[in-house]
Amino acid sequence: MITRGIFVGALLAIAPVSLAAQPTPGTNATDMDARLEIARELTELSRAEEQLDLVFERMKPSSVADLLANLERMSPGRDIGEQIETRYPGGRQAFEDEFSRRYADQFRSQYPEIVDQIARYWADNMTLEQLEATAEFFRTDLGGVWVGLLPGVYQHMTGLGREYSLQAGIAVAGEMMNAMDSGTETPDGGEVE
DSSP states (O other): OHHHHHHHHHHHHHSOHHHHTSOOOOTTOTTHHHHHHHHHHHHHHTTHHHHHHHHHHHHHHHHHHHHHHHHHHHSTTOOHHHHHHHHSTTHHHHHHHHHHHHHHHHHHHTHHHHHHHHHHHHHHHSOHHHHHHHHHHHTSHHHHHHHHHHHHHHHHHHHHHHHHHHHHHHHHHHHHHHHHHHTOBOTTSOBOO
16 A cells, blocks of 8 residues: 555656646545546556555565464463474474465455455546556556566665664664763753753
8 A cells, every 4th residue: 555655656746737736536526436446446456455465475474473372471471383383284384385375365365346446546536637647657568567566666665664663763772871871961862941
């Protein structure tokens, strides 16, 4: 969803001024059916289901670990990992493989609803003209290249966000600790007078 929002924002930034300057429609606009039809086409042109598959593949490794951690948290005193290893046919790896398969099936069964929500979001936040211009762009070779790059762009942005967020957090924590050690900073970040 975020990826699509960034992409649409980038498209609108390079769109002709007359399109970018149009007001964003509300959900009660009279052309909602037409906007929804084009927005649904955009989900196909943007390969929404393929991109959801990529999202799933990135989430899958942490999903098994999160599941096991949550199971252990909900069952204090019970060693879920040990039970899986000794009682599940094939042990932990077989459990993880089966979980991943079932999780993928369950997640993918929700694609029609997810894709419909993406289309509704576009239809609620773009004018008919903006949707038509975006669909026209997606139909071009260049539009196809953009769509193909979106997962990588999102992954790159996520990595950069983590890296710079960590750097900022370390810098601020260091400043605050130094100020506390020297007694020059108040709890709200102000200077002691």
